[in-house]
Structures are given as structure tokens and as C-alpha cells.
Amino acid sequence: MSSVRSSHTRLAAARGPASAAALLDTSADLRHRFAAARQAGQRHRDAAASLGLSEGEAVALHSAAAGVPEHTAGLRSVRLRGPWLDLLRALEPCGALMALTRNDVAVHEKTGSYTGLAAQGPVALALGDDIDLRLFFQHWTAGYAVHEPARAGGGAPTLSLQFFDAQGSAVHKIYPRPATDLACWQQVAQDYADPVGTLPAFTPPPVPEPAPDDDGVDVAAFGQAWAGLHDTHEFHGLLKQHRLEREQALRLMAGRFTQRLPTDALRRLLHGAAAAAQPIMVFVGNPGCIQIHTGPVRRIEVMGPWLNVLDDGFNLHVRQDQLASAWAVDKPTDDGTVSSLELFDAQRRLVLQCFGARKPGQPESEGWRQLLQAVKAGR
Incomplete structure (x- = not known):
């Protein structure tokens, strides 16, 4: 229990009064409140946040290390x-x-x-026909x-x-x-059950960094290096070499390799791909995993703030109200120009990417280029 309490203390300092109030509760109380939030329809992530906890902490509170009996009736x-x-x-x-x-x-x-x-x-890597991951x-x-x-x-x-x-x-x-x-x-x-099963020592999230300063950036040299790309996978190293954030780099290359678009570009692209039966690639990731869909999208629906793809075998859910910027991006490669749509949140973090479906060594399809061009033109 001390690990849970110390974790709560760190969260109280990082997240404010909600976490401080959670300190007054026992772990059993937290589990009861988490179960009530789940029964009310909240997702794990939101139910944990309502208690001032990370999702990992909430899950850990339901383990033997937190005093939960093996044959509990709950989670x-x-x-x-x-x-x-x-x-x-x-x-x-x-x-x-x-x-x-x-x-x-x-x-x-x-x-x-x-x-x-x-x-x-x-x-x-997981390179199955359907489960495609970078881990x-x-x-x-x-x-x-x-x-x-x-x-x-x-x-x-x-x-x-x-x-x-x-x-x-x-x-x-x-x-x-x-x-x-x-x-x-x-x-x-x-x-793969851990016979010891101790509680992990989760830490507070880092404080968001301020927007980067363009002073000192050799924009000409960066543009020249961008023009010399041979493969899209070289792009991360290019950013690191020039000490640039990703969205900062796209902004600096606006009008040459990039174009800023309204954030509804994703909705228009998905609807266009569905109407044209144009197969696409959809990348969503976090620091630990990137997951990729390659193929068509068919059923596109908007439900409140959520933009959804609701297909058999593939679902995508995007909070449109939390998209802060969208960019059309061109990268030269040995296979020709590879173009994409990239979406960022208010903290300048990459949220989602869309490409035309293609295999390495193959050029982009003309259908994808026409689709992205229509989105860039506001259609």
C-alpha cells in the first residue's frame, strides 16, 4: 500500500485538488468509485482520471499487490x-x-x-496482414x-x-x-504472470515544453537536407540532426514541402477515400507503439466531437475538437514523392498520419494523389 500512497502523493502535487482528495480514501474506496464510474459508462481512462489517477494506477489498484483477493467479484x-x-x-x-x-x-x-x-x-515489428505495429x-x-x-x-x-x-x-x-x-x-x-507482482512506481507526466524558438535554425540547410531524402524513414533523423520539433519543421517548410490545412481535412479525406474506394494507410501512435491500418475505409460517422471509422476489422475514433493543426506533407524518396496528411494536438504532438496505401519500392497511386490534392484545394 505504501507504493500506492506515494504514487498518489506525487500525483496530488502534479494534478491538484482532485488527487489530494483521493488521498483521503482507502484503496478499497478508490476501487468502489472506479467500479461506479465504469458502471456509469465511463471508459477506463476517464474513470481513472475522475479519481485523479492514471489509467495504469487504477488497473494496478485491482491487483493482489494492492490487497485484492484472488477470487474477487469485481475487476x-x-x-x-x-x-x-x-x-x-x-x-x-x-x-x-x-x-x-x-x-x-x-x-x-x-x-x-x-x-x-x-x-x-x-x-x-508486428507485420501481419492485419496487425501492423511498430513497438x-x-x-x-x-x-x-x-x-x-x-x-x-x-x-x-x-x-x-x-x-x-x-x-x-x-x-x-x-x-x-x-x-x-x-x-x-x-x-x-x-x-507470463509475474509471480512477485509488485506495484509499479508510476511517475507524474512531464510538464509540456514551451513552443520552440526558430532563432538559430538554418532554414536553408534544413530545406536542402529535406530535398535530399531517399526514404520517409530518414525524416526522424533529419529532425534530430537539425534539432527541430516535427510541427515546427512542417511550418518552416510551408509553401515548399508542406501546406497548412484546416483541421476538418481529416474528415474530408476519410469521406473522399470512402467515396472513391481509395485504400489508405492510417497511423496512430504514442511513444510506446504505432499502429497502422492499410486498406479501404467505408463507414465514416460523426458522433458529437468524435470522427469515427466503423468498419469490420478496423475502427478509428478521433476527437475533432482536440485537433489543433493539419498539414499536407511531401517527402522526396527514391520511389518518388510520398505525400501524407498529418494532424497535431494543442501540445504540438503528432496525433495521426494518413498515407496512400503502397508497398516499399512502389510509387504512390495516382488515386491517392488526386484525393489529397482535392483535400488541399478545400474539396
């Missing part, structure tokens, strides 16, 4: 151990699963099998197998594997689907 979490790549590889025989990766603004859900998992330097395990601090009873009114319990970074933010989640081999799922959860 139960079991801490997992790595290696994380081995755990994900062990899921392949389970069949179809739903992979969920999100950030503060966008949620990406994709159904398929965890296949083609391999390490490539500091990055691991940065240095940001995976804790994992849990979670069993949550059905909500009032019926339904089945919810099973999941949930992985969190050092601040308790979810980097990746995995859920069974109707076709999942549940015996395989349970075996993986059992094989």
Missing part, C-alpha cells in the same frame, strides 16, 4: 512480466484478437492475428492481464492485456474477439 488485474516480444509472439496461436493503440486524441482498433513479430534494432519497448513499464465483470444489465466479462508507460498511460491493449481461442489466451496470461 481483477494480474501483473505480467516480459520479455514483451515473447509475450506477443505467444499470442499467435490464439487467432483473431483486437489490438488497440491510442493517444490523447485518437484511438485505433484493428482485428487480426499477432504474426510476423521480429526485433529490428531498438524497434520491434518501442523501452516505454513499456508495466503490463496487466485484466478481467472485468459484465456491467449491470448483462453481457459477458471483458478480458484484456494492457500495457503502460512510466506515467501510467496505456501504450497498447489487446482484447479477445469471438473467434479467439480463449484457452490459448488464458495460457499466455498464466505463462
Whole structure:
């Protein structure tokens, strides 16, 4: 319990009165309030925030290390151990699963099998036909197998594997689907259960950095280096070499390689892709995971602030009101120009990217270029 309390204390200092009030409650009280928020329809992330907790802390509070009995009637979490790549590889025989990766603004859900998992330097990859991931395990601090009873009114319990970074933010989640081999799922959860299962020491989120200063940037040299790109994967190194934030770089190249667009560009692009049956790539990520959909989008719906793709096997949910900027971006490569739409939040963080569907070594399709050009023209 001391680890939970010390974590709450750090959060109280970082997050204010809501967390300070949470200190007055016992862990049992916090679990009761979390369950009430869930029954009221709040998602895990929002229910935790209502208690002044990170999502990882809320999940950890339901483990044996926080005093929860093994056969509790409520939500139960079991801490997992790595290696994380081995755990994900062990899921392949389970069949179809739903992979969920999100950030503060966008949620990406994709159904398929965890296949083609391999390490490539500091990055691991899942290169299945449907589950396509870039995994940065240095940001995976804790994992849990979670069993949550059905909500009032019926339904089945919810099973999941949930992985969190050092601040308790979810980097990746995995859920069974109707076709999942549940015996395989349970075996993986059992094989990777941490026999010690201590509470992780989550830390407060970092203070957002101020907007970068353009003073001292050699814009001409940066533009020349941009023009010399051979592959889109070189772009991150280019930013690092010139000590630029991503959105700052796009702004500095406006009119040459980039064009700023209204934030409704994403809605128009998705509707256009659906109408033209144009396959696209949709990237959503956080520091620990990037998840990719490649293929068509069909059912596009707006529900309040949420812009949604609601297709079989692929769901996307984006808070349109939290999009702060949108950019059309051109990058020269050995395969020709590769163009994209990039969306950022108010903290200048990359939220989502869209590309035309293509394989390495192939040029962009003319259909994608026409679609993006129409969006750039405001159509």
C-alpha cells in the first residue's frame, strides 16, 4: 500500500485538488468509485482520471499487490512480466484478437492475428496482414492481464492485456474477439504472470515544453537536407540532426514541402477515400507503439466531437475538437514523392498520419494523389 500512497502523493502535487482528495480514501474506496464510474459508462481512462489517477494506477489498484483477493467479484488485474516480444509472439496461436493503440486524441482498433513479430534494432515489428505495429519497448513499464465483470444489465466479462508507460498511460491493449481461442489466451496470461507482482512506481507526466524558438535554425540547410531524402524513414533523423520539433519543421517548410490545412481535412479525406474506394494507410501512435491500418475505409460517422471509422476489422475514433493543426506533407524518396496528411494536438504532438496505401519500392497511386490534392484545394 505504501507504493500506492506515494504514487498518489506525487500525483496530488502534479494534478491538484482532485488527487489530494483521493488521498483521503482507502484503496478499497478508490476501487468502489472506479467500479461506479465504469458502471456509469465511463471508459477506463476517464474513470481513472475522475479519481485523479492514471489509467495504469487504477488497473494496478485491482491487483493482489494492492490487497485484492484472488477470487474477487469485481475487476481483477494480474501483473505480467516480459520479455514483451515473447509475450506477443505467444499470442499467435490464439487467432483473431483486437489490438488497440491510442493517444490523447485518437484511438485505433484493428482485428487480426499477432504474426510476423521480429526485433529490428531498438524497434520491434508486428507485420501481419492485419496487425501492423511498430513497438518501442523501452516505454513499456508495466503490463496487466485484466478481467472485468459484465456491467449491470448483462453481457459477458471483458478480458484484456494492457500495457503502460512510466506515467501510467496505456501504450497498447489487446482484447479477445469471438473467434479467439480463449484457452490459448488464458495460457499466455498464466505463462507470463509475474509471480512477485509488485506495484509499479508510476511517475507524474512531464510538464509540456514551451513552443520552440526558430532563432538559430538554418532554414536553408534544413530545406536542402529535406530535398535530399531517399526514404520517409530518414525524416526522424533529419529532425534530430537539425534539432527541430516535427510541427515546427512542417511550418518552416510551408509553401515548399508542406501546406497548412484546416483541421476538418481529416474528415474530408476519410469521406473522399470512402467515396472513391481509395485504400489508405492510417497511423496512430504514442511513444510506446504505432499502429497502422492499410486498406479501404467505408463507414465514416460523426458522433458529437468524435470522427469515427466503423468498419469490420478496423475502427478509428478521433476527437475533432482536440485537433489543433493539419498539414499536407511531401517527402522526396527514391520511389518518388510520398505525400501524407498529418494532424497535431494543442501540445504540438503528432496525433495521426494518413498515407496512400503502397508497398516499399512502389510509387504512390495516382488515386491517392488526386484525393489529397482535392483535400488541399478545400474539396
